[in-house]
Amino acid sequence: MSNAYDKANELGRVLKESDEFKQLAELHNKVNEDEQAKQMLDNFRGIQMELQQKQMQGMELSEEEIQKAQSVFELVQQHELISKLMEAEQRMSQLIGDINKIIAEPLEELYGMGQE
Amino acid sequence: MSNAYDKANELGRVLKESDEFKQLAELHNKVNEDEQAKQMLDNFRGIQMELQQKQMQGMELSEEEIQKAQSVFELVQQHELISKLMEAEQRMSQLIGDINKIIAEPLEELYGMGQE
Ligand SMILES: [Ca+2]
Ligand SMILES: [Ca+2]
Numbered sequence: 679m680s681n682a683y684d685k686a687n688e689l690g691r692v693l694k695e696s697d698e699f700k701q702l703a704e705l706h707n708k709v710n711e712d713e714q715a716k717q718m719l720d721n722f723r724g725i726q727m728e729l730q731q732k733q734m735q736g737m738e739l740s741e742e743e744i745q746k747a748q749s750v751f752e753l754v755q756q757h758e759l760i761s762k763l764m765e766a767e768q769r770m771s772q773l774i775g776d777i778n779k780i781i782a783e784p785l786e787e788l789y790g791m792g793q794e
Numbered sequence: 795m796s797n798a799y800d801k802a803n804e805l806g807r808v809l810k811e812s813d814e815f816k817q818l819a820e821l822h823n824k825v826n827e828d829e830q831a832k833q834m835l836d837n838f839r840g841i842q843m844e845l846q847q848k849q850m851q852g853m854e855l856s857e858e859e860i861q862k863a864q865s866v867f868e869l870v871q872q873h874e875l876i877s878k879l880m881e882a883e884q885r886m887s888q889l890i891g892d893i894n895k896i897i898a899e900p901l902e903e904l905y906g907m908g909q910e
Contacts, residue, residue, distance in 0.1 A: 690900065693897060
């Protein structure tokens with residue numbers, strides 16, 4: 679068991695030293711230092727979170743809400759720094775997702791097996 | 795990056811060879827071979843999932859639903875094999891949770907920092 683924690687710590691260190699993480703951290707800090715970019719991104723994230731919560735609660739989104747979210751998304755994508763940050767977040771999230779799949783594989787096998 | 799995948803694979807192997815996983819797999823297989831235990835557990839899981847989905851959709855649970863879930867839970871806990879399996883699942887889930895926290899630590903630090 680302590681062995682698993684050791685390996686997890688090694689993995690954490692490797693992730694922290696990865697190009698993916700370094701790029702993400704750099705872009706994150708740049709956006710945080712740019713008041714206008716930060717406001718734009720916070721605004722977008724706020725809208726995104728609001729709509730996700732509605733969907734999770736089984737509520738349907740209105741035409742207007744979907745269009746508003748789309749236009750704010752197009753706006754932030756035109757901001758080079760923000761769009762680079764969002765790409766870096768996506769790469770990191772892909773990497774973390776892949777890692778979680780690898781780690782959960784034995785459990786997947788176990789719980790996939792017993793069901794027919 | 796490939797380095798992170800290598801470490802994740804190492805971690806996956808260590809987990810698969812851990813006492814926690816081996817105990818879980820053994821109990822899982824025993825329950826699956828015991829038709830009565832399996833039915834009892836499937837029934838409990840079905841009820842649990844139904845109520846979780848309701849809660850996630852923001853619906854309130856009735857007194858009756860809560861009491862039913864509680865009595866089924868007490869029933870499965872009295873079944874030695876099932877209660878052992880559930881304990882093993884909890885230990886594994888604790889381990890995976892700890893590992894996820896360790897891996898996500900650099901991201902937590904990064905995203906905790908920019909917010910005030
Ligand atoms: Ca700030
Ligand atoms: Ca079976």
